[in-house]
Amino acid sequence: MYVAVKGGERAIENAHRMLTHERRGDRDIPELSLDQISGQLSLGVDRVMVEGSLYDRNLAALAIKQARGDLIEAIFLVRAFRATLPRFGASEPVDTSVMQVRRRVSSTFKEIPGGQILGPTFDYTHRLLDPQLAEISDPDALETAEPLAGVTPRVTDILGRDGLIEPSPQTEPGASVGDITRDPLDFPADRDLRLQNLSRADEGFLLALGYSTQRGYGRNHPFAGEIRFGDVDVEFMAEDAGFVVPLGAIALTECQMVNQFKGSATEAPCFTRGYGLAFGQSERKAMSMALVDRALRARELGEEAIAPAQDEEFVMSHSDNVQATGFVEHLKLPHYVDFQSELGLLRKLRAEFAELTTADKQIQEAAE
Amino acid sequence: MTAPVYNFAYLDEQTKRMIRRAILKAIAIPGYQVPFASREMPMPYGWGTGGVQVTAAILGPTDTLKVIDQGSDDTTNAISIRKFFAKTAGVSTTTSTADATVIQTRHRIPEAALSEGQVLVYQVPIPEPLRFLEPRETETRRMHALSEYGLMHVKLYEDIARFGHIATSYAYPVKVNGRYVMDPSPTPKFDNPKMDNCAALQLFGAGREKRIYAIPPYTTVVSLDFEDHPFARYRHEAPCALCGADDSYLDEIVTDDRGGRMFVCSDTDYCETRQASGHRGSERAAPHKKDHAHG
Numbered sequence: 001m002y003v004a005v006k007g008g009e010r011a012i013e014n015a016h017r018m019l020t021h022e023r024r025g026d027r028d029i030p031e032l033s034l035d036q037i038s039g040q041l042s043l044g045v046d047r048v049m050v051e052g053s054l055y056d057r058n059l060a061a062l063a064i065k066q067a068r069g070d071l072i073e074a075i076f077l078v079r080a081f082r083a084t085l086p087r088f089g090a091s092e093p094v095d096t097s098v099m100q101v102r103r104r105v106s107s108t109f110k111e112i113p114g115g116q117i118l119g120p121t122f123d124y125t126h127r128l129l130d131p132q133l134a135e136i137s138d139p140d141a142l143e144t145a146e147p148l149a150g151v152t153p154r155v156t157d158i159l160g161r162d163g164l165i166e167p168s169p170q171t172e173p174g175a176s177v178g179d180i181t182r183d184p185l186d187f188p189a190d191r192d193l194r195l196q197n198l199s200r201a202d203e204g205f206l207l208a209l210g211y212s213t214q215r216g217y218g219r220n221h222p223f224a225g226e227i228r229f230g231d232v233d234v235e236f237m238a239e240d241a242g243f244v245v246p247l248g249a250i251a252l253t254e255c256q257m258v259n260q261f262k263g264s265a266t267e268a269p270c271f272t273r274g275y276g277l278a279f280g281q282s283e284r285k286a287m288s289m290a291l292v293d294r295a296l297r298a299r300e301l302g303e304e305a306i307a308p309a310q311d312e313e314f315v316m317s318h319s320d321n322v323q324a325t326g327f328v329e330h331l332k333l334p335h336y337v338d339f340q341s342e343l344g345l346l347r348k349l350r351a352e353f354a355e356l357t358t359a360d361k362q363i364q365e366a367a368e
Numbered sequence: 369m370t371a372p373v374y375n376f377a378y379l380d381e382q383t384k385r386m387i388r389r390a391i392l393k394a395i396a397i398p399g400y401q402v403p404f405a406s407r408e409m410p411m412p413y414g415w416g417t418g419g420v421q422v423t424a425a426i427l428g429p430t431d432t433l434k435v436i437d438q439g440s441d442d443t444t445n446a447i448s449i450r451k452f453f454a455k456t457a458g459v460s461t462t463t464s465t466a467d468a469t470v471i472q473t474r475h476r477i478p479e480a481a482l483s484e485g486q487v488l489v490y491q492v493p494i495p496e497p498l499r500f501l502e503p504r505e506t507e508t509r510r511m512h513a514l515s516e517y518g519l520m521h522v523k524l525y526e527d528i529a530r531f532g533h534i535a536t537s538y539a540y541p542v543k544v545n546g547r548y549v550m551d552p553s554p555t556p557k558f559d560n561p562k563m564d565n566c567a568a569l570q571l572f573g574a575g576r577e578k579r580i581y582a583i584p585p586y587t588t589v590v591s592l593d594f595e596d597h598p599f600a601r602y603r604h605e606a607p608c609a610l611c612g613a614d615d616s617y618l619d620e621i622v623t624d625d626r627g628g629r630m631f632v633c634s635d636t637d638y639c640e641t642r643q644a645s646g647h648r649g650s651e652r653a654a655p656h657k658k659d660h661a662h663g
Contacts, residue, residue, distance in 0.1 A: 008444040009451075076412065083408040084374065184403035184578040187506050313504055323413045323576045327493070330414025333445055334439045337475050338633050340620055341537035341556035344602045349531055 047279025399544030
């Protein structure tokens with residue numbers, strides 16, 4: 001007797017129960033708290049906030065816990081939640097020159113106004129596994145000082161004063177901001193949409209593309225003009241009240257790449273810009289983004305677009321890891337009926353092939 | 369953190385309105401792919417997020433929903449989507465093709481003829497029929513605008529030159545209303561003729577690719593072919609082992625590792641309905657229950 005495969009519903013329920021069990025792990029070991037995740041796995045939380053396009057450390061930590069540390073799965077959880085949130089407006093442009101800087105480096109000038117500040121960085125650490133960390137660690141508390149007040153001028157602004165770098169393109173005051181989460185993407189896309197796409201793009205994808213430009217696939221001679229990480233205030237124009245209200249502060253990493261010249265018979269040569277911005281301390285992301293942003297400006301700057309990183313449609317259509325992982329992993333879903341159709345066709349082609357070869361053989365034998 | 373509260377059928381009303389506008393435009397221009405601002409859904413891209421958004425936008429409280437994957441109501445993803453709407457919209461669900469007002473499907477069109485007032489919602493992975501001939505969206509949109517479909521015919525011709533047949537067995541391209549070449553989603557080409565002059569409204573949703581398209585009721589849908597190589601359906605030449613049907617698309621069931629095979633209807637509702645009315649094949653099926661309950 002043939003029994004058709006049934007019981008999918010129970011299988012799903014059982015699979016979910018088992019997943020919950022595996023997520024918890026050994027119950028003799030204390031469960032991770034969200035504070036532990038957001039406080040001690042903070043760079044992972046930053047990545048989930050950036051690529052999840054939602055600035056909420058608690059929710060990102062919850063997503064990482066629920067996703068068992070799978071960051072792309074966590075990003076997906078945050079994105080799905082974000083999609084249900086109402087959109088009540090766009091903030092005022094954030095001014096990174098008044099950032100409360102925690103780290104700030106430039107590779108273009110030795111001395112810069114405001115100074116080079118190393119801050120919390122893995123740079124210059126020796127990558128030696130630290131056995132002491134296997135135990136409970138208790139580093140000494142840091143001394144604190146009053147935060148530096150005032151403006152930390154951006155290196156690109158210093159270059160800009162002498163016209164050595166192209167001005168940062170400005171939008172019309174009051175122009176509406178594009179939103180790739182609310183409008184379908186259309187090509188060619190403007191830079192605001194490209195930057196939005198890049199800022200939520202998969203870090204690994206951008207890293208590889210940025211790297212490819214350094215190795216000659218769309219080379220644009222970058223210098224890290226400045227990388228800064230710190231806190232900035234976010235303000236919102238409340239139309240009802242008629243004035244700007246502060247919403248709070250967010251941590252940002254900004255990267256301004258200074259790239260090879262442009263210029264023409266009518267325009268003096270100057271450096272060009274590549275821009276990267278990400279939530280939290282996400283330097284690799286911000287730097288990769290700046291390289292790819294510059295590469296994608298090929299059309300606008302009249303460069304020949306020959307490399308993958310310069311190809312807007314290629315980059316923007318494949319940069320989203322939630323989309324990519326969904327479509328790659330959907331191959332797990334049943335494809336029985338299509339496969340059956342292919343099988344049928346293949347069998348028919350093979351049968352015809354066999355017939356033909358037998359017929360050929362017979363003709364050959366008859367000829368001999 | 370407060371527990372989130374979701375709207376009827378999950379999506380907020382603004383999003384639904386945006387999707388309905390896209391659907392209306394799609395119905396007005398049969399076979400044309402309308403861009404829409406697809407949302408991140410709580411299931412992965414590739415699992416039917418486009419179909420789910422279309423269903424969410426058209427579902428009303430009095431609708432009866434059926435969800436199939438590979439023709440079956442009992443495949444895990446069909447169950448998961450059915451449960452999603454039973455939970456978020458509280459609509460009644462069914463496995464019966466005739467009783468459903470909205471049918472969401474992946475990869476099949478039900479065997480039983482659809483009727484007026486029914487809506488068939490297809491889940492679409494790659495909505496662009498020209499995508500594998502031309503990867504650029506900017507190019508393919510231009511080709512559609514100019515009805516420049518020569519490339520597709522060249523592809524089909526090359527198949528014939530190489531294999532003696534058109535070597536496309538699923539997602540077989542069609543021309544809708546004499547204008548747009550359209551991807552029917554990865555249904556086996558066996559199902560293509562069912563789209564032609566169909567009494568039901570057919571809606572197609574591609575979430576990841578952010579496109580919606582439609583075939584209004586009673587629209588001409590023609591599978592592309594050549595006079596000397598006319599379109600032909602493929603079906604394994606055997607009756608269903610369970611219900612004896614000789615007109616349904618069959619799943620091949622591998623019964624052992626020595627070449628044993630049996631062929632049964634891929635459309636489980638069609639097969640069970642036939643068995644219930646006394647049709648028998650060569651094999652006896654385990655008794656099955658008809659499920660009209662919620663969830």
